[in-house]
Amino acid sequence: METILVCDDDREIVEAIDIYLTQEGYKVLKAYDGIEALEVLKNNEVHLLVIDVMMPRLDGLRATLKIRQESSIPIIILSAKSEDADKILGLNVGADDYVTKPFNPLELTARVKSQLRRYTKLGNKTAVNDSIYQAGGLVINDELKEVSVDGEQVKLTPIEYNILLLLVKNQGKVFSINQIYESIWNEEAIGADNTVAVHIRHIREKIEVNPKDPRYLKVVWGVGYKIEKQ
Amino acid sequence: METILVCDDDREIVEAIDIYLTQEGYKVLKAYDGIEALEVLKNNEVHLLVIDVMMPRLDGLRATLKIRQESSIPIIILSAKSEDADKILGLNVGADDYVTKPFNPLELTARVKSQLRRYTKLGNKTAVNDSIYQAGGLVINDELKEVSVDGEQVKLTPIEYNILLLLVKNQGKVFSINQIYESIWNEEAIGADNTVAVHIRHIREKIEVNPKDPRYLKVVWGVGYKIEKQ
DNA sequence: AAAGCACCTTAAGAAAATCTTTATAAATTC
């Protein structure tokens, strides 16, 4: 369950947002000015901050600037100030979203969910791309050593995995049986035809709907095997 | 330099956005309907998508739905439809932001920058932190299924791994041999003493400097085993 | 159409990895 901090000196707004977000299954913490928000953030694991601009002591923009120096949690700014310049300033200061008052709480909720989806599920460029190789519905996560086809995970033996990874990493490129053997086993391929062919069969049994009519792992007659770009 | 795909059947809007984003130092690719956008995404590394809703062939919402199944890049939806229900639908379908037409290109630019900051610079709540268990120099990464001692990785068999994980997850707590058996094997522990003891020995051989004088995996005589909080 | 070769398939045999049991030694507790 994610925890959301709502910070606004208008207590009615805080209560209203509390009701909607709690209904969505989130845990809601409250603060009524920027200093209090900093304190709550220091003592709790918070996954998203909804913060008003116009507040006593520390206003929302300054608080955002300070929080952004130490934290990467999503920040949604609320403001009665709807001039474009204010929005642009808030977004540039470090906010992920800017919602002008008065707002529909359902829209705010949808924006909260979108930010949390990004923060907790979708991840970012670095985390996502480095070790993921994809060919249509065939996905290999080389960090976790996991393979899935159309969302269903499949179990491969180590040699099966390495052959498939070689081909998915080099989509569109045809590898002869000898090339496959030498890449995976790191030795000269002498009489290895059948060994590789059996592994190919096993891979197809595991990733293809119909191994006799494969949609991923294709043969190029007289040349070798490939996985086509999807 | 990040690459942004702008997709709208209104070519003047595409050109206008191109000017502003290129001025900010981004590389801009263009598409004029959802099908074209999918094609560009397939053949290029794109870091953010700006996409209009109302387009021929494949509209922006359906395109977003499809793209989200295979990609986690930020998506900003543009739309002349400014009803709250439309915004909520777009955000729920998978968009990171929703901007209603007509829009100030400076505001759109600020929102683009905010989304890219999130995607390329700010960290996210990685699952990795949730899957790391540590007891001094003994670290278990349960997502990668990796164990290391003082920075050196050690190879454990599946049963060894599960026993160690149980104990590290519950540091300080003593588990009897029967409790260990029942937790790992999920069956009643009858005559299992020796089986568990052998695995304990093997674990110690792999993680301890001196298995006869273990610093992690301790016995509590007559009670069971534990890994102390370090 | 026939021959030759490449690819496909199945299952058995071999090898490797892992787990459990056996037998006994060492340590702890009463």
Add this chain to the structure above:
DNA sequence: GAATTTATAAAGATTTTCTTAAGGTGCTTT
């Protein structure tokens, strides 16, 4: 000191994975 618990090494058993053997099917060339 006796009884019990824990520790240990190695053998035996089981499971998993890989390779080989044997033969079938499909494609290409003549």
